[in-house]
Amino acid sequence: MSIQFEVMHKDIAGRVGRLTVGDKRIRTPALLPVVNPHIQIVAPGEMAAMGIEGLITNAYIFSKSADFRDAALSQGLHKVLGFDGLIMTDSGSFQLSIYGSVDTTNETTLSFQRDIGSDIWVPLDLPTHPDAPREVVESELEITMNRLREAKEIFGDEAPIAGPVQGGLHPDLRERAGREISDLGFSFCPIGAVVPLLENYRYKELVGSVLSAKRGLSSSACVHLFGAGHPSMFALAVAMGCDIFDSAAYALYAREGRYITTAGTLKLAELSELPCSCAVCRSHTAEELKGSPDKERLLALHNLAVTQGEIARIRLSIQEGTLWELVDERCRAHPRLLDGYRELLKNAPALEPFDRATKRRFFYRGDESCKRTEVIRFRKMIQRIHLTDRTLILCGGPQPGEFDDILELRPPFGAVPVELSETAPMGQTEVPAWDDTMLNSAFDGVDALLMANPDTEITFSASPEFVEKIRARFPSAQVIV
Secondary structure (H helix, E strand, O other): OEEEEEEEEEEOOOOEEEEEEEEEEEEOEEEEEEEEEOOOOOHHHHHOOOOOEEEEEEHHHHHOOOHHHHHHHHOOOOHHHOOOOOOEEEHHHHHHHHOOOOOOOOHHHHHHHHOOOOEOOOOOOOOOOOOOOOOHHHEEEEHHOOOOOHHHEEEEEOOOOOOOEOOOOOOHHHHHHHHHHOOOOOOEEEOOHHHHHHOOHHHHHHHHHHHHHHOOOOOOEEEEOOOOOOOOHHHHHHHOEEEEOEHHHHHHHHOOOOEEOOOOOHHHOOOOOOOOOOOHHHOHHHHHHOOOOOHHHHHHHHHHHHHHHHHHHHHHHHHOOOOHHHHHHHHOOOHHHHHHHHHHHHHHHHHHHHHHOOOOOOOOOOOOOOOOOOHHHHHHHHHOOOOOOEEEEEOOOOOOOOEEEEEEEEOOOEEHHHHHHOOOOOOEEEOOOHHHHHHHHHHHHHHHHHHHHHOOOOEEEHHHHHHHHHHHHOOOOEEEO
């Protein structure tokens, strides 16, 4: 029952795909809601009716439960939970991260996961805290890797075992772990021990950890971001190349009276309106929901609906080629998310080879848009253009007829031959009035073109408001006003 992952659509490093394990299949990106058999605020059957195709539960809890252990062994996990979709089980590593120890072994927990019919099994990896000293991270990473090797040796290559990637905040350790895990043949790879980063809004460090792991992992691996469950950060995580998320936030937040939105979390007690179109919010007023005896369950249903809606929105944006716009929109909901977005943009050159060639649109949204993968790719491609000795670049001015090569300045990209002005990405670009950042980005593109054509003398035909800016950047160029 091997794990197979097929990519259908791509945008940035995000993928729309199909994850298949045995006879179970789910669409990705996907959220696996966490289900505790002892505390089921929303029954798994209700989740399936909402379109949820997979969930995650804790094998360690089942193994220590007087109420559920024997039933899971005799009837199977799917029947006990009343869910026919994909079920992944955690090994007890979550408890290990909280309590420091668990009463099980790597082989024991994997055998138990097999025996209860779990679709994806997780070894007993060590979730090292991100702030642990390097020597601790290295020591515990080696233990994790030994347990992954042990899992392969005991259960074989066809067993549906996940390969967690640890390594703390050390990029070299994350990358090395990812490479070794792919070399061992793991095709489902959770990135572990990131919950402390998520809980403390350390999105910049999260981006560094994920991208480091991705550098080592095979591009064909399905990547699971352990413990990520708030929809406000899904778009950012998917853009980095994460395919699966899991969280109990939908239930934990409901228990605390917290109302999830794609821009953050609100307190139900302070709401006068329910700003959502899910079934719960359209059938209740804010006051009715506050006073409902079933408030916790209804709030959990809302939280799940918002989360599922965001997953669907991300899948659509990947297919349309508009994931950058969605990331930009979501990451302006919180300053720390914006930190993560900017860190992602710093890594755009490394993401560019994975990005799609054509897209539906390029909306300019400010300084960050100048650093996107489309701009980087354009500057690589424009260097293939061979210019004659005298070239005209139109920058809002008239078009004299005595030039052999005529290009248009198209901020934030650069100068493009008029024959190519309607091709991607320029033909799909929507920009406001040119600002200095946009112009400087375009001038960088002109520099890239001139580096490939050092003998070319350029002339700008410019409208008056751009003349001084052009002369300051290109003092040797002729400017026609």
